Amino acid sequence: MQFFIDTADTDAIRRAHEMGLVDGVTTNPSLIKKAGKDHKATIQEIGTITDGPISVETLSETAEGMLKEADEYITWGKNIVIKVVMSPEGMKAVRALSARGIRTNVTLIFTPMQALVAAKAGATYVSPFVGRLDDIAQPGIELIQQIRTIFDNYALDTQILVASVRHPIHMLDAALIGADVATVPPATLLQLFKHPLTDQGIATFIEDAKAWHKG
Secondary structure (H helix, E strand, O other), rough: OEEEEEOOOOOHHHHHHHHOOOEEEEOOHHHHHHOOOOHHHHHHHHHHHHHOOOOOOOOOOOOOHHHHHHHHHHHOOOOOOEEOOOOOHHHHHHHHHHHOOEEEEEEOOOHHHHHHHHHHHHOOOEEEHHHHHHHHOOOOOHHHHHHHHHHHOOOOEEEEEEOOOOOOOHHHHHHHHOOOEEEEHHHHHHHHHHHHHHHHHHHHHHHHHHHHOOO
């Protein structure tokens, strides 16, 4: 399973990249706003850190507007993926972009049929939001299993990019099901390293090493 990092914080991306944990990056308008930098400059800086896919989200509500934005975004780097919302206009844009060989990521997927619609339109990635479903008492990880089954039934090439990942259990379940990608906030990514027995073992090794050097 590939790890994408879900942030526009270039310092966080660099740190994760140094650990070999950045296969790609996903951004959205909220993450760009939080980073507090110019949109284009931020995406181009990310492109200097990783050569993996970088999702850049369109803001228009019409296919025509989305395509116009996409034409600009693809000039920002060789690894840009155009992120499009799940809507009829969005699928028109995805179909047109796919016909031109431009990669797309359909976001805000909450049902398996939305994922199938996006795949039929030619999406490179679909982004089902597991955490947001959990928030309303719907088991988000079941959505990933359903999409995996459907895509496998018909040998669809569209990749499942698990989004709205809140904790390591989401990552574990996604990997067990066979999701292609999980996009993870930096803080959640760091949680993958943690286990109390690991922490305890490190502390013991350090203490033993100190005692050995004193002797």
